[in-house]
Amino acid sequence: MAKICLCLTGKTIAEDLALVEKYRQYIDIVEIRADCLINSEVDELRDFPEQAGLPVILTVRRMIDGGYFNRGESSRIVLISKALAFPKADYRKNFTYVDIEDDIDIPSIEEVARTFGTRIIRSFHSFNGLGENFLSRVESLYRVGDEIAKAAIMPAGIEDVRKVFAAAKKLQGRDFILLAMGDLGQCTRILASKLGSCFTYTSPVSHEAKSAAPGQIDPVMLNELYHFRDITPKTAVYGLTGWPIKTSSSPQIHNTAIKKARIDAVYLRFPSETLDGFMKFAVEAGISGASVTVPHKETVLSYITEKSGNIELIGACNTIMRLKDGWLGTNTDALGFSASLLNIMKRTDLKRRKMTVVGAGGAARSIIAEAARLGAKVLVLNRNLRRAKDVAGRFGFEYAQLDEAQNKRIRKYSDIIVQTTSVGMEPDIDADPLPHYKFSGKEVVMDIIYKPSKTKFLARALDAGCTAINGYDMLFRQAKLQFECFFNTPFPE
Ligand code: ATR
Numbered sequence: 001m002a003k004i005c006l007c008l009t010g011k012t013i014a015e016d017l018a019l020v021e022k023y024r025q026y027i028d029i030v031e032i033r034a035d036c037l038i039n040s041e042v043d044e045l046r047d048f049p050e051q052a053g054l055p056v057i058l059t060v061r062r063m064i065d066g067g068y069f070n071r072g073e074s075s076r077i078v079l080i081s082k083a084l085a086f087p088k089a090d091y092r093k094n095f096t097y098v099d100i101e102d103d104i105d106i107p108s109i110e111e112v113a114r115t116f117g118t119r120i121i122r123s124f125h126s127f128n129g130l131g132e133n134f135l136s137r138v139e140s141l142y143r144v145g146d147e148i149a150k151a152a153i154m155p156a157g158i159e160d161v162r163k164v165f166a167a168a169k170k171l172q173g174r175d176f177i178l179l180a181m182g183d184l185g186q187c188t189r190i191l192a193s194k195l196g197s198c199f200t201y202t203s204p205v206s207h208e209a210k211s212a213a214p215g216q217i218d219p220v221m222l223n224e225l226y227h228f229r230d231i232t233p234k235t236a237v238y239g240l241t242g243w244p245i246k247t248s249s250s251p252q253i254h255n256t257a258i259k260k261a262r263i264d265a266v267y268l269r270f271p272s273e274t275l276d277g278f279m280k281f282a283v284e285a286g287i288s289g290a291s292v293t294v295p296h297k298e299t300v301l302s303y304i305t306e307k308s309g310n311i312e313l314i315g316a317c318n319t320i321m322r323l324k325d326g327w328l329g330t331n332t333d334a335l336g337f338s339a340s341l342l343n344i345m346k347r348t349d350l351k352r353r354k355m356t357v358v359g360a361g362g363a364a365r366s367i368i369a370e371a372a373r374l375g376a377k378v379l380v381l382n383r384n385l386r387r388a389k390d391v392a393g394r395f396g397f398e399y400a401q402l403d404e405a406q407n408k409r410i411r412k413y414s415d416i417i418v419q420t421t422s423v424g425m426e427p428d429i430d431a432d433p434l435p436h437y438k439f440s441g442k443e444v445v446m447d448i449i450y451k452p453s454k455t456k457f458l459a460r461a462l463d464a465g466c467t468a469i470n471g472y473d474m475l476f477r478q479a480k481l482q483f484e485c486f487f488n489t490p491f492p493e
Contacts, residue, residue, distance in 0.1 A: 001232060002192035003028035005057065005199040006219055007212035009036040013044045013051070019204065020052050026219040029096070031057040031201065033212060034079060035069035045083045047093075055096035057121065058083055065101060065125040066213060073104075080109055087116035097121050099150070102141050114145065121177070123150035130160045135167045138176065148198055150177040152213065155184045158270070158277040162284045164188055168195040182215040183246070183271060187239070189217055190268050191285070193231045200228070225255055226266055236265040237286060238486055241278045242293030245271045247451075249472075250291055253479045260492040275299045282322070289321040289486045291479075297362040304329035308485075314369040315394070316362050319482050330485055333366040336478025337448075338374060341416070344469050345444055351375035354413040358402065358433050359420035360387040363448055367418055368395065379413035381406060383421075404436040414440070417461075419447040424455035432456045441465030448474060 006027040008016040020030055032048055049056040060076050061067020069076055080098065087094050098113050099121040100106075113120055122141040130153050131137070141149035149171075155161050161180045165188075168178050177197045180188045192200035202219040203212040222228045240250045254267035265288070272278035275296040282290065292300045297316040304317060305326030311317045317329040342348060353376045357364055360382035371378050372395040380399040382388035392399035398413075400406050410417070423433035429452050439445070445461035448471035454462070461468040480491040 001229070002195075002197050003199050004219060004222065004228060005029045005031050005201050007031045007033060007201050007203045007216065009033045009203065009212050011036065011038050012041050013037070013048060016048070017051055020054065023204065023219045024054075026223045027054070027202070029055040029057065029199065031059050031099070031212075033067065034058065034060045034083070035062070035067040042079060043082075045079070046086065049095055050088075050093040053092075055092075057097040057099055058095040058118075059099040061099075062101070065123075066127065077106055077109065081112065084109065084112045084116070084118055091117055094118060097148070099123050101125075110144070119146060119148060120144075121148045121150050123152070123177075126151075126153045127181075128154065129156040130163050134163055135170055138167060138171065138178065142174070146175070148175040148177060152177075152179050152181055153185075154182055154214070155180045157274070158184060158272040158281050161185055161188065162277075162281040165195065165281070165285045168197070172196055180215075181213055184215075186215050186217060187268055187270055187285075189215065190222065190226050190228065190266070191231065191237065193228075194233055194235065194237065194285075196233070225251060226268065227255065227259055230264070231266055232264075234264060236263075236288045238265055238267045238289045238291075239270045239287060240267070240291040240293060241270045241272050241275070242296055243271055243273045245269050245293060248293075249450075249475060250479060253476060254483060254486075257480075257483050257492055258487075261487065261489055263487055263489070265487070272296075275303070279303050279327075287322065289319070291482060292318050292320060294362060300329065303327055310334065310369060310373070313394070314366050316365045318366075318478070319485055321485065331366055332478040332481035332485065333363065333474075334370040334373075335481055336474045336476075337367050337418075337446075338370045339477045339481075340469065340474040341418075341444070341446060342374075343473070344446075344467055345416075349374045350416070353377075353415045355379070355416040355418065356381060356410050356413040357418050357420060358382075360384070360391045360399075361420065364420040365391055367420060367448075368392070368397065372397070376416070377413070379409060381410075402433065407437055410434075410437055414443050416444045416446070419445075419449070419455075419457055422449070424452075424457050425449045426451045430456060432460070439464035439466050444468070446474070447471060450475060 004027045010016040095118050097119045102124045138151050164180050189200045203216045205218040258265050300317050306328040308330040311331045318333045319330045321328045355376045356379045358381050378397040380388045380392040381402040383402050385401050388399035421433050423431045439461050441464045443466045445466045445468040447455050447458040450470045450472035483491045
C-alpha cells in the first residue's frame with residue numbers, strides 16, 4: 001500500500017523535527033525539502049535521518065519545479081552530494097531516497113546513492129497540464145536499477161486526472177508515484193493506493209512554513225476523514241461531483257458512516273466543471289457511485305440508463321450508481337426534504353397545506369415535486385419568471401415574480417415557506433431573498449442554506465416565533481438515504 005509521506009518545509013531542522021514528532025502517528029516517511037532551509041541549517045542536513053527516526057527522502061527542489069532553491073545549480077549539486085556523503089553502517093542513519101529531476105545528469109551523485117543504498121526517485125513536474133505522450137514520458141524516467149518514477153502534473157481539467165489514472169494502470173508492477181496537483185488532483189493523493197503509487201505526499205494545513213505543493217492534504221485529515229490506511233486496490237470509491245465544490249459536508253457524513261458500518265469504501269470530492277469529463281473519469285477510475293450537485297443535477301439525466309423513484313417527474317437527479325453497463329439514477333434530495341419538513345411539523349403528509357417556494361432552480365425542483373406528492377398546494381416565486389413557470393407548470397401550481405408585489409399572495413400560501421435560492425449564503429450573509437415579507441409567527445419555515453447556520457431570512461422567521469429549520473437536517477437526511485442506496489445497508493446511527 002502507498003506510504004504516507006510528510007513534506008517538511010520548515011526553515012530550520014528543529015522546526016522540521018518538531019513536525020515529525022507532531023505527526024509521527026499519521027505518517028510513514030518524511031521528505032525534507034532542503035530548498036526551504038535557511039543557509040546556516042544546511043550543514044546539519046546529514047544527520048537528519050538519524051534524528052527523524054523515519055525513512056527520509058532528500059529533495060532540493062528548484063524554482064522551475066515549484067520549489068524554493070535559488071542559489072544556482074552547482075550549489076544545489078554540492079548540497080545533495082554532501083548530504084549523501086559519509087554514509088553510516090546503519091542504513092537507517094542515511095537518506096533512504098533522493099529525489100532527482102529527470103533533466104539533470106550528475107553521475108557522481110547517482111553513484112554515491114546507488115553504492116550506499118539510497119534509492120533514486122526520478123521526477124518531473126509539469127504546471128501546465130499533461131502534455132503529449134504522458135505515459136511514455138513517465139516510462140522514460142526509469143533509467144537504472146530500482147529507480148522510482150515520479151510525475152507531478154497540474155491538471156487543466158478532470159480529463160487530465162483521468163489520464164493519470166489510465167497511465168497508472170499501464171505501470172502496474174513497477175514502482176512509481178503519479179499525482180495530479182491542485183484541488184482537481186486531490187483524488188490522486190487520497191487514492192494513491194488504488195493508483196498503485198508508492199507514496200502520497202501530505203503537509204499540515206495549519207503549518208506556517210511554505211506550502212510544499214498545491215493540493216496536498218493534511219495528514220490528520222488523510223487518516224481521520226479518509227481512513228487512508230484502510231484504502232487498498234479493492235476499496236470501492238464513491239464521491240461528490242459538481243462545480244465548484246470547495247467545501248462540502250458530504251465526505252464527513254459518508255466517510256464516518258462507512259467506517260462505522262465497516263464497509264470497504266471511501267468517499268471523496270471530484271470537482272468537475274463538465275459533467276461529461278466526470279462521467280469519463282468515473283469509468284476510468286472505477287467509481288461505484290456518486291452524489292451529483294450543482295450545476296450537474298439536470299444534465300446527468302442524459303447519462304442515466306436505469307431510473308429509480310421519481311427522477312423523471314422531478315427533472316433532477318442527485319445520486320448515481322454504476323451498473324454493469326451504464327448508470328442507475330435516483331433522487332434523495334426530495335425525500336431528504338420531506339423527511340426534514342414532516343419531522344418538524346410532526347405530520348406524515350402535506351394535505352390541505354399551502355406552501356411558498358422561493359426559487360426555481362435544481363433544488364426547488366425536487367422540493368416542489370415532493371410537496372406535490374404529499375398533497376400541498378404551492379406558489380413558486382423566482383427572480384426569473386420563465387423558470388418559475390417551467391417548474392410550477394409541471395404540477396399546475398401558481399407562480400410569480402419574486403418581488404414586493406407578491407406579499408398578499410404569499411400570505412395565502414404561508415403555512416410553509418421554503419427558501420431554496422443561494423441568497424444569504426456565505427459570504428453574502430446580509431442578503432435576504434424575501435426582505436419585504438413580515439413573518440406572522442405561524443409559518444413553518446425552512447431555509448435550505450446551512451452555511452451560515454442561521455441566515456438573515458431564517459433569523460427573522462425565528463424572531464417572529466416561527467417553527468424554523470436550516471438545510472443541514474435535509475442534507476443529512478438525503479445523505480443517509482444516499483448511503484443506503486450506495487451500500488444497500490442501513491445508515492449507522
Ligand atoms: P440550486 O440547484 O441550488 O437550486 P440553481 O439551479 O443554480 O441552484 O438555482 C439557484 C436559484 O437561486 C434560482 O432560483 C435563482 O434564481 P434565477 O432562476 O432567477 O437565477 C436563485 N438566485 C440566485 N441568486 C439570486 C439572487 N441574487 N436573487 C434572487 N434569486 C437568486
